[in-house]
Amino acid sequence: MAGSTIHVEGLWKSFGRQAVLRGLDLEVPAGSITVIIGRSGGGKSVLLKHLIGLLRPDAGRIEVGGVDLTGLSGRALDDVRRRFGVVFQGGALFDSMSCRANIAFPLREKTRLSAAEIRARVEASLAQVGLEAVGNKYPEEVSGGMRKRVAIARALVTEPEIVFFDEPTTGLDPVLVNTIHQLILQLHRQLQFTAVMVSHEIPEIFEIADGVAMLHEGRIVEIGPPAAIQGSSHPVVRQFIRGEPEQG
């Protein structure tokens, strides 16, 4: 696989008088795991919501999977979205359904698989995330880490081409952070999807990312392989990955 799956050019977005994204450019190579880092409130979730067509840009171009998302709506947008998997920051599990039903839902509604096939795929996917035991529980009855894993399983069960993760590990203990990272890495090897992940897990993400992009003041100020970012000379990037307090 070659070329880029996601191509963003000059993306502007304001909420009222607050300009969140200010002419942002981003390239995500096909089949890679690209991690977006940046200050809390910096607009990472807003960027992700543009990539999945939940927010519309004020200006700029967004191309995902070879399709120009700007100006797309209705059926056409849905056709692109069928190729996506999304893990929301809070999981966004349907709380009226058991964890098992949550994972089965996209298969049941989006594919023509038989009930038996769906059951088999859901069981396999529960096993993959190590949650065979809690499949029948409801989202509010399982722990935060389990919920994140169910959300990941639900996003990946349809074997999407492009997967978006919004902070899949925030608020989890260090062991679980690594477990989920390994899980994502392993699923990535199996399914070969392109991943865009927002994360605050520094330095853990440097081990799983193919590319790291730093979002600062509405732009990607630096993007490159983990080693390059870790050794960056850009003051903002250096300060951020070392967790130094702001000066002045």
Add this chain to the structure above:
Amino acid sequence: MAEPTVPAALRPLETLGRGSLGVVESLGRFGAFLGQAVGAAVTPPFKLRALVERIHYVGFRSLLIILLTGAFTGMVLGLQIYLTLSRFGSEAFLGPAVALSIIRELGPVLAALMVTGRAGSALTAELGIMRITEQIDALTVMALSPMRYLVVPSILAGVITFPLMTALFDVVGIFGGYLVGVQLLGLSEGTYFGEMQSFVDMRDIMTGFWKSISFGIIVMWVCTYKGFYVSRGAEGVAHATTQAVVLSSVLILVWDYFLGSVLP
């Protein structure tokens, strides 16, 4: 986007303009919301299972309160109208008086108000929570229209259950009037039902029927809309729920007056 600053003297005018624009905009969104729902309702795929679940949610779970309020409304009417009529010596008309006021007015209106309080508020809260926990966004990015899965089944359930709830309310109410008028106050059974039969005709029943169907649409439209566009967290959900109940109730009464003056 830097907006030009407004001289201090014109600030109130600016506020007024902003407010009016806000009102027009939300009215437009409110209308477009129903338009989208109708669009999704008439195009496949149809979500029958979701519809059945909603009918259970809106209808079945409101049964008890409908039975209770229906019975007591009928009993109160039986008592009050009996006392009034007896002043003119025309107690014989208790049956039609109770039946007409329930079938034409009180049945549809009170049943709608009760279902609003019982199921409409819960529906707004449920959709609101789905909105703030991004469940609605999750549906959207799965390329599954939340309109089709959440809103259309609720509105259709309203259209189906409101007339049924109203019919139930009517029957129980008329029976409540019978209990008080006949069993307690001693009117003859034949008079109560016989006069009712000769004075109530199909037109009255149809008036009640059209009212209840339109209330079903109004209530579910308002309640799903308020839940669908919740913002600002838990407080937003609470706010939207209150607004949904108040707005539904007001619209029920306004629309009832309008229909009452238009329908035969």
